[in-house]
Amino acid sequence: MKLNILDMQLSHQLRVLPIVGGYNFxxxxxxKTNDGKEVIQNLLIRTDELSNLENQDLDYLAEINVKSIVDFRTKQEREISVDKVPTTCENEFHLDIMAGNMNDFFLKIKQGNSDYKNILSHFYSDLVTSPNxxxxxxxxxEILxxxxxxxxxxxxxAGKDRTGIATALILECLNVDRNVIEEDYLLSNHFLQKKYEGYISLNPELEDLFLVKSEYINYAYDMIINKYYSVTDYLTDVLKVDIDVMKKNYTH
Known part of the structure; x- marks a missing residue:
């Protein structure tokens, strides 16, 4: 049985980091995993952009010894909104993923495309099948x-689409139940509502664009299964993941 949104918020509350300058940390x-284990704390942290972090946020991230920042944004996105990183950061990896970036969203809107669900469906297809x-x-x-x-x-x-797919794939590696993965994915709506409430209040139809829906991530799963037979095949054969190493590194 799936948890309702209140139960989801309560059950995951301890995983929300005390960050003032970010919305989706x-x-x-x-x-918990299906193996009776759980993901180790302070090793894998998902979030939205880091450009608004305050000094106390950077101090906190240094306290938990953040060593690496992985940024899925494009070069243009990074130039508009520059990451702030803690003093403990030793590596910044820029893995430009074209699909799902805000510039593409707004470009399609300017071109007159108002079918936002269709836009997201295509982006999610690209997020799991495009060579980039x-x-x-x-x-x-490889980094993980x-x-x-x-x-x-x-x-x-926003920490919801490119980061959402990355998180789902991590949790699949660690043998987390698919319902739990979807629940974590949907929690972005709770944390991003405030970030995008101005846009949504002026244009309610933009909710499909700025928030996430089960159908988006399920579309990505369907694309993986239709093209690569199973999520495990996709992880091991396409993304070249060593699942045993992932479990060893990140569960106990």
Whole structure:
């Protein structure tokens, strides 16, 4: 049985980091796996952009020893909104994923495309099948499989689409139940509502664009299964992930 949104918020509350200058900062630590284990805390942290972090936020990230930042945004996005990183950060990895970036969203809107659900469906297809995204996620898992890079903060602009797919794939590696993965994915709506409420209040139809829906991530799963037979085949054969290493590094 799936949890309702209130139960989801309560059950995941301990994973929300005390960050003032970010909207979607969440630790994957504490999520239970089907193996009877759980994800180790402070090693895998998902979020939105880092440009608004305050000094106290950077101090906190230094306290939990964040060593690596993985940024899925394009060069143009990074130039508009520059990351702030903690003093402990040793590596910044720029894995430009074209699909799902805000510039493309707004370009399509300017071109007159108002079918936002269709836009997102195409972006989610690209996020799991385009050569650009596959190459970026391959590199991402190479980074994660080297435990010396941890703790890792990974993000895009909103921390919901490119970061949402990255999170789902991580949790699939760690044998987390699919319902739990979807629940974590949908939690972005709770944290991003405030970030985008101005846009949504002026144009309610933009909710499809700025928030996430189950159908988006399920569309990505369908694309993976239709093209690559199974999520496990996709992880091991396409993204070249060593699932045993992922479990060893990130669960106990």
């Amino acid at each position: 969440r630790d994957l630590g504490g999520i 995204a596959i190459e970026s996620y391959q590199h991402f898992f 499989q080297n435990k010396e890079n941890c703790s890792v903060v990974y993000h895009c602009t």
